[in-house]
Amino acid sequence: xxxxxxxxxxxxxxxxxxxxxxxxxxxxxxxxxxxxxxxxxxxxxxxxxxxxxxxxxxxxxxxxxxxxxxxxxxxxxxxxxxxxxxxxxxxxxxxxxxxxxxxxxxxxxxxxxxxxxxxxxxxxxxxxxxxxxxxxxxxxx
Numbered sequence: 001x002x003x004x005x006x007x008x009x010x011x012x013x014x015x016x017x018x019x020x021x022x023x024x025x026x027x028x029x030x031x032x033x034x035x036x037x038x039x040x041x042x043x044x045x046x047x048x049x050x051x052x053x054x055x056x057x058x059x060x061x062x063x064x065x066x067x068x069x070x071x072x073x074x075x076x077x078x079x080x081x082x083x084x085x086x087x088x089x090x091x092x093x094x095x096x097x098x099x100x101x102x103x104x105x106x107x108x109x110x111x112x113x114x115x116x117x118x119x120x121x122x123x124x125x126x127x128x129x130x131x132x133x134x135x136x137x138x139x140x141x
Contacts (some may be wrong), residue, residue: 003029003063005091006073008039020129029063066093068136069101082109096120103132
């Protein structure tokens with residue numbers, strides 16, 4: 001089972017990514033559907049309210065706990081190459097603490113937290129979903 005972690009600005013990519021992973025035999029868990037919420041148009045307080053009201057952080061953590069791996073969709077956003085936002089960074093940390101492999105669509109972005117992300121030993125797949133093995137070996141499994 002693979003949990004996808006990503007910026008909500010990339011949610012348009014979910015159907016294709018899920019289809020490819022499922023065709024490869026993976027069960028896929030995704031973030032809570034927030035399409036009805038104008039994430040890009042919202043301010044920080046409105047986004048925080050959404051995260052609290054839907055308990056998005058804890059809900060995604062529970063999905064990560066069930067997973068064999070996470071896939072971080074760190075794709076380019078306008079002005080933000082290979083973007084990894086705050087939630088995805090947290091989710092990488094959750095996976096790391098749980099000894100769950102972390103796959104990245106692209107190499108790590110430049111970030112003040114780059115050394116922390118490097119220390120989590122993410123596996124960069126360069127956009128090639130086929131590089132995620134059919135059977136994922138976890139440290140505990």
